[in-house]
Amino acid sequence: MRSARAAVAAIVLCLGIAAAGPEARAQAPVRPAVEAAPQAVPGFWDPRRRPERPDLSRITVIRFLTETDYPPFNFTGPDGNPAGFNVDLARAICDEIKVTCTVQMRRFETLLDALSSNRGDAIIASMAVTPQMRARLDFSDPYYRAPARFVSRRDAVMTEIRPEFLEGKKIGAVAGTAHEAYLKAMFTDAEIKAYPNDDALRQALRRAEVDLIFGDGISLAFWVNGTDSADCCAFSGGPFVESRYFGEGVGIGVRKGNDLLRQALNWALFRVWEKGRYTDLWLRYFSISPF
The missing domain is CATH 3.40.190.10 (Periplasmic binding protein-like II)
Incomplete structure (x- = not known):
């Protein structure tokens, strides 16, 4: 862990x-596309199923x-x-x-x-x-x-992601992670490129070596919103929470x-x-x- x-x-x-x-958080300028959407707060409690005191x-x-x-x-x-x-x-x-x-x-x-x-x-x-x-x-x-998320460059944000939408695309993930395993299992028509760590993965996206990267949504949220990203990138599509891969x-x-x-x-x-x-x-x- x-x-x-x-x-x-x-x-x-x-x-x-x-x-x-995840990395430490830092502020970034507000931009259109992703940040314009309302903040999503996860909820794991059903108001109809109140725990007994x-x-x-x-x-x-x-x-x-x-x-x-x-x-x-x-x-x-x-x-x-x-x-x-x-x-x-x-x-x-x-x-x-x-x-x-x-x-x-x-x-x-x-x-x-x-x-x-x-x-x-x-x-x-x-x-x-x-x-x-x-x-x-x-x-x-x-x-x-901790959902998994796709990140793309800001000029190529996708509102929805499905396997057929990424046919032929280059997608990066950290080698040996559940994210890489999920991509290989579900996005079989994409070209999966493995990187040794998060830093290398994110630099690959900034340099346009890949079209998207796939990884831990929490750490990616801080990177996207922090100074290290140089405001290059944004989330594409929604969260992936399949418990078999992501707990x-x-x-x-x-x-x-x-x-x-x-x-x-x-x-x-x-x-x-x-x-x-x-x-x-x-x-x-x-x-x-x-x-």
Whole structure:
């Protein structure tokens, strides 16, 4: 997961192949085409299926574990305290449950051991829900997904993408990723070109070596909207979320059998979404939607 990190961890653990994580965000001038569309906020909760409120009196504190450096999801703020989308969501959850909430930042590879040794109660670190991880943890309902997206140069944006529309086109992807595997399986009449990493892939698009690139929507959203892209490119088509390739989503991990906490998290997540706080957080951290 993090480089195996999880916006793309949903991909990495689903197929057991490597992918690269998102980059830091930066502002870019507003342009026509993609940015003109309304911001899309993902929703994973059905208002007709309200979770039952568990006995919250049995929960007195939630010790969240998160990663040290995965902006904008988790990072150290200017005051030295944990910050980011995951951190703010954890605090919103604790507000709903009305319990004390602590957030401890650790290296991603130490999170599972910290949870199993009771140094924390829940992992909120963009951890993918996969069969491999379900064998080790129980998870809350998903609170976001890492969709796959196509990006093209701004003078060649496509509103819709289907395999037949890309016949003969050159499409780039990072070698060995679920994105490359998906292209090879579904876009059989396109010319698939593999690159060693995200930087090489994106440079290929800027230099017009390929017509489109295909990769993790979250990291691509930051690149498209950041200074490194030099305002060259934009999303084409919509998101791809097939779980066989791109995972079931990202959830909050708890120790196996901790049903009370898992149910409390599900109840609180629904409440945070229902009150509009989830939307507020999403729009604060994602200036251009990956969806």
